[in-house]
Amino acid sequence: MIPELGQYALILALCMAIIQAIVPLVGTFNRTPGWVALARPVAWGQFFFLLIAFAVLTHAFLVNDFSVLYVAQHGNTQLPVMYKISAVWGAHEGSLLLWVLILGAWTLAVSLLARNLPAEVMARVLSVMGMISIGFLLFLLLTSNPFARVFPVPAEGGDLNPLLQDFGLAIHPPMLYMGYVGLSVAFAFAIAALISGKLDAAWARWSRPWTLVAWVFLTIGIALGSWWAYYELGWGGWWFWDPVENASFMPWLAATALIHSLAVTEKRGAFKRWTVLLALTCFSLSLLGTFLVRSGVLTSVHAFASDPARGMFILLFLLVVIGGSLLLYAVRAPHIPRGGGFGALSRESLLLGNNVLLIVTTALVLLGTLAPLVYDAFGWGKISVGFPWFNTMFVTFMPLLIILMGAGPLTRWKHNDPAALAKRLKIALLISITAGVIIALPFSTGSVSAGIAVALSTWLASTLVSGLRQRLKNKPGIGGFINDLSGRGGRSYYGMWLAHIGIAVFVIGVTFVTQFDVEKDARMTPGQSIELSGYRFRFEGVNNVPGPNYRSQFGTVRVFKGDEEVALLNPEKRTYLVQTKPMTEAGINAGFMRDIYVSLGEPLGGGDWSLRLYYKPFVRWIWLGCIFIAAGGLLAASDPRYRNPLRHRREAAVTPAGAASAIRSNA
Amino acid sequence: MRAARKKRLYLVVLMVMGIGIAVGFALSAFNQNLMYFYSPSEVLAGDAPKDHMFRVGGLVTDGSVQRLANDLTVSFDVTDQLKSVTVEYTGILPDLFREGQGIIAHGKLRDDGVFVADEVLAKHDENYMPPEVAASLKQAHDEGVARTQQKATTQ
Numbered sequence: 001m002i003p004e005l006g007q008y009a010l011i012l013a014l015c016m017a018i019i020q021a022i023v024p025l026v027g028t029f030n031r032t033p034g035w036v037a038l039a040r041p042v043a044w045g046q047f048f049f050l051l052i053a054f055a056v057l058t059h060a061f062l063v064n065d066f067s068v069l070y071v072a073q074h075g076n077t078q079l080p081v082m083y084k085i086s087a088v089w090g091a092h093e094g095s096l097l098l099w100v101l102i103l104g105a106w107t108l109a110v111s112l113l114a115r116n117l118p119a120e121v122m123a124r125v126l127s128v129m130g131m132i133s134i135g136f137l138l139f140l141l142l143t144s145n146p147f148a149r150v151f152p153v154p155a156e157g158g159d160l161n162p163l164l165q166d167f168g169l170a171i172h173p174p175m176l177y178m179g180y181v182g183l184s185v186a187f188a189f190a191i192a193a194l195i196s197g198k199l200d201a202a203w204a205r206w207s208r209p210w211t212l213v214a215w216v217f218l219t220i221g222i223a224l225g226s227w228w229a230y231y232e233l234g235w236g237g238w239w240f241w242d243p244v245e246n247a248s249f250m251p252w253l254a255a256t257a258l259i260h261s262l263a264v265t266e267k268r269g270a271f272k273r274w275t276v277l278l279a280l281t282c283f284s285l286s287l288l289g290t291f292l293v294r295s296g297v298l299t300s301v302h303a304f305a306s307d308p309a310r311g312m313f314i315l316l317f318l319l320v321v322i323g324g325s326l327l328l329y330a331v332r333a334p335h336i337p338r339g340g341g342f343g344a345l346s347r348e349s350l351l352l353g354n355n356v357l358l359i360v361t362t363a364l365v366l367l368g369t370l371a372p373l374v375y376d377a378f379g380w381g382k383i384s385v386g387f388p389w390f391n392t393m394f395v396t397f398m399p400l401l402i403i404l405m406g407a408g409p410l411t412r413w414k415h416n417d418p419a420a421l422a423k424r425l426k427i428a429l430l431i432s433i434t435a436g437v438i439i440a441l442p443f444s445t446g447s448v449s450a451g452i453a454v455a456l457s458t459w460l461a462s463t464l465v466s467g468l469r470q471r472l473k474n475k476p477g478i479g480g481f482i483n484d485l486s487g488r489g490g491r492s493y494y495g496m497w498l499a500h501i502g503i504a505v506f507v508i509g510v511t512f513v514t515q516f517d518v519e520k521d522a523r524m525t526p527g528q529s530i531e532l533s534g535y536r537f538r539f540e541g542v543n544n545v546p547g548p549n550y551r552s553q554f555g556t557v558r559v560f561k562g563d564e565e566v567a568l569l570n571p572e573k574r575t576y577l578v579q580t581k582p583m584t585e586a587g588i589n590a591g592f593m594r595d596i597y598v599s600l601g602e603p604l605g606g607g608d609w610s611l612r613l614y615y616k617p618f619v620r621w622i623w624l625g626c627i628f629i630a631a632g633g634l635l636a637a638s639d640p641r642y643r644n645p646l647r648h649r650r651e652a653a654v655t656p657a658g659a660a661s662a663i664r665s666n667a
Numbered sequence: 668m669r670a671a672r673k674k675r676l677y678l679v680v681l682m683v684m685g686i687g688i689a690v691g692f693a694l695s696a697f698n699q700n701l702m703y704f705y706s707p708s709e710v711l712a713g714d715a716p717k718d719h720m721f722r723v724g725g726l727v728t729d730g731s732v733q734r735l736a737n738d739l740t741v742s743f744d745v746t747d748q749l750k751s752v753t754v755e756y757t758g759i760l761p762d763l764f765r766e767g768q769g770i771i772a773h774g775k776l777r778d779d780g781v782f783v784a785d786e787v788l789a790k791h792d793e794n795y796m797p798p799e800v801a802a803s804l805k806q807a808h809d810e811g812v813a814r815t816q817q818k819a820t821t822q
Contacts (some may be wrong), residue, residue, distance in 0.1 A: 080721045234762075344674040353682070360686060371697075382704035382802075384722065389700035393693055440682055504673035521739050573762075582762040601739075608740055610759050 007058030014137040016046035020130030024123035039126040047104035069150040075157035078549040087172035093146035095273035124192035159578035168228035176221030180286040182214025188284035204266035216633035223626035234584030234599040241387040247289035257358040343415035357487035432459035453511030457504035493637025502628025509621025533615035706803035726773035747807040756784040763789040
């Protein structure tokens with residue numbers, strides 16, 4: 001009985017979504033305030049019913065209701081409670097339900113938090129989000145009903161894929177979806193602006209915090225996925241250019257371009273058409289990602305189902321959304337007024353360079369991801385694109401991006417005299433080249449790549465410090481800093497600062513771990529020791545140990561540096577009882593400067609095992625950088641000027657000082 | 668104003684050229700990094716490139732997995748159930764590697780016809796079959812059926 005309630009709730013949510021999509025939008029055209037005002041309460045209603053549906057499915061997992069097909073396939077009585085909850089989104093139907101729920105939550109958030117939005121804009125934004133919701137609810141109800149029953153009722157469930165029984169992966173999908181779906185807000189704002197024809201600085205200011213928050217979630221989601229792959233897959237890699245990783249990375253790259261071009265549109269009124277197009281692109285790439293992952297056209301751990309009906313539905317939906325929004329854009333774009341002009345060397349032109357580079361890399365990732373599908377469709381053969389290609393692309397384009405990233409915040413809007421800029425950047429350039437050369441010299445590392453990476457990171461750090469000194473010149477001491485941070489535009493600037501430092505940390509991590517990691521596959525007899533990068537690994541053997549829902553072959557490896565024991569590592573090979581899949585759990589000793597990583601291969605007879613030993617310098621910096629980036633995004637999104645933008649505009653217009661500070665304050 | 672506009676034109680031209688070169692470079696590198704998939708039948712028929720990396724896939728033949736010497740080199744046969752290719756790999760095999768399982772190997776063909784793999788993939792699902800492998804098995808199966816039918820009609 002209860003599962004049927006979930007189904008009814010979904011149908012009611014669909015009804016609400018239809019009203020939300022149509023009535024307020026029509027109301028803005030025939031000027032019926034009552035219809036316009038309907039947007040918010042209907043959105044709340046829709047979220048309420050989605051919440052009920054989600055709660056019902058969660059309940060079914062918690063009470064092991066195997067009469068529900070989805071629970072019978074992915075639940076199990078032995079599953080720890082945490083994984084019973086994460087099993088709700090552990091496979092296709094439930095993860096879609098989570099998708100719609102999160103869409104409902106974003107809609108709710110917009111309706112509650114964007115209080116300074118004019119009623120008409122609010123109505124249009126919510127109605128666009130309602131349309132997206134209709135698409136996904138129809139998809140759920142028509143092709144992927146999570147509440148379908150099964151008869152006869154099985155006595156035990158099929159269990160959650162053991163790979164997914166992990167904390168990192170339990171929260172990875174919700175974070176990623178928060179990002180994917182959050183980009184629908186930027187999309188809805190763009191469509192609403194195109195409908196009304198009012199694409200102005202106010203539109204950009206309303207979009208900015210939402211886009212930033214979505215981007216932060218996307219960053220966290222991707223970083224979690226990478227961290228999980230590192231410790232769970234047992235190969236010690238943190239990024240594989242897997243099509244599914246690319247599917248989440250493309251919206252991230254495009255959204256990074258979007259948050260920067262939104263800054264230009266807000267501050268200078270330039271790039272309007274481009275920014276709108278980017279907002280449409282970002283969400284289209286999110287949908288494409290969902291399509292790629294869910295349709296089963298890609299082969300991956302993530303591709304749960306390969307049901308052609310589902311693939312067709314998402315493909316059609318994708319065509320409607322992308323085609324419809326581009327059509328609207330084509331009709332409206334010629335009427336968008338031109339923005340402010342800018343010189344060849346200005347912050348605008350550098351941000352333009354940033355956008356071009358990010359979009360080129362997005363296009364290349366798209367090419368590498370879709371090429372196998374295209375080749376197959378045209379019968380040109382079955383191909384895969386080797387990951388060295390992706391690496392080469394990034395190593396080619398990212399240094400340029402970082403050079404711009406360092407110079408951008410020190411460049412003035414509108415026009416900057418090249419000689420003056422060169423003077424400001426001179427010291428930073430000297431410091432970074434010196435640092436790079438020292439690192440690249442044979443007596444330190446002897447690696448040119450490491451030298452370049454250090455030079456680039458130092459360049460970022462030194463330009464950021466120089467910008468900060470300039471900014472705080474008339475605000476001495478810690479008090480000046482706190483005043484600056486809490487003022488309008490302050491958090492935007494410090495958010496940018498933190499995120500860019502995060503990039504510097506990330507670059508060091510990526511380069512050092514690829515340049516200097518040491519890997520060894522070895523056959524080891526209990527008691528045997530192997531030397532690797534100054535560490536001695538002593539293999540003590542493997543025991544059988546039972547776990548809550550698995551059996552474990554529990555290895556013990558002691559790691560010594562000199563005579564001192566540094567770490568006791570326990571790599572495991574688990575066999576889950578229900579799905580009988582073997583799973584590798586790596587033994588990792590994490591450190592700020594290096595990780596020591598051991599994973600079990602296979603038994604070779606007589607107590608011998610094959611083992612994989614790794615020394616991974618600076619690998620933690622990769623995720624540390626991501627944390628900085630995400631924190632910077634959050635700080636920027638919390639800037640007070642987004643909460644009360646009208647007053648800010650008046651202030652800026654009235655006092656020259658305010659105007660100056662608005663121009664100086666940063667993206 | 669004129670000068671500024673001229674400057675901007677240079678900037679645009681420079682940028683277009685830069686991007687053009689970069690994209691050209693990217694596309695040529697792309698072609699060199701494509702790895703085609705061949706079934707064991709195609710490899711034995713000599714369709715696969717001799718000096719270029721490619722992928723071969725199929726089912727691991729029962730009883731063919733052997734450890735060579737005392738190190739980590741493994742040799743096994745991969746079949747599409749018509750023909751089979753011997754694969755050699757040094758390192759740790761993926762968790763789900765076992766006889767009868769569908770796998771894909773990346774690598775190069777050695778002169779003696781042994782495929783030397785630098786990577787072996789077996790997906791994290793027991794029922795999972797890489798689509799390339801599934802397609803080539805189906806094709807091989809159809810060919811086999813056609814051949815038996817032919818034999819039946821000629822007899």
